[in-house]
């Protein structure tokens with residue numbers, strides 16, 4: 001939708017994975033409630049990007065098993081999932097000045113509400129994305145170093161020179177109101193900051209003008225997993241978003257038959273914040289229980305654009 005004025009074209013997508021709902025609901029609300037005459041520029045809003053997966057309530061497409069976010073840059077002749085990816089790359093990215101793709105956490109693990117940023121090797125584009133993440137203002141932003149190849153939408157956006165951010169809000173299969181509000185507020189701030197809607201737009205009435213920023217965390221080189229060696233019942237001691245220290249007790253796994261002594265006591269292996277936590281109590285050997293990520297300064301994040309392949 002557009003007003004017809006000159007202004008940026010913003011591509012907004014959700015349902016890249018069909019069972020992730022906060023973004024789908026945020027974008028549907030935007031379509032429902034926004035007055036096109038209040039837009040400066042153009043919004044391209046796709047709340048059910050992998051539509052077959054959305055209709056089937058599945059992560060991947062029921063038509064060809066395709067994971068859309070592993071199907072970029074796509075291909076018009078290799079099945080429906082790659083066709084969707086190819087359409088975005090060939091027809092939408094050339095129109096796009098800025099893109100936001102909404103995701104939610106996993107089905108067996110819960111994530112903190114977080115922005116998600118894949119660094120790229122174009123320093124100007126990377127800086128723009130870092131600034132966008134700060135404006136979006138999720139409590140945390142997970143950061144990955146640049147890669148030299150990728151099959152996700154992030155990498156294709158960078159290849160096309162499109163400023164692009166993503167996020168993981170809430171959990172698969174449900175809508176968490178707090179996560180919805182974080183995503184809605186972040187999107188509104190991004191639209192205001194890029195002059196797509198005015199700062200006094202009615203949508204902003206319950207949105208803080210300035211986010212309190214975001215805490216960047218490293219989910220690559222300074223990130224540790226706590227993994228169960230034995231199956232049983234895992235009793236966690238800490239919540240998502242808690243800051244923990246190396247050596248601190250994380251929880252215990254107890255056997256189903258013998259619950260006097262734990263099968264395993266878990267301790268954290270690095271300092272950082274709990275960004276992912278197992279949802280289900282019953283665990284099998286090899287299941288990840290916690291993921292702890294270390295903090296990154298803004299300067300460290302910006303410097304990541306020069307570390308391709310490292």
Ligand SMILES: [Zn+2]
Nearest residue numbers: 017020103104
């Ligand atoms: Zn996803």
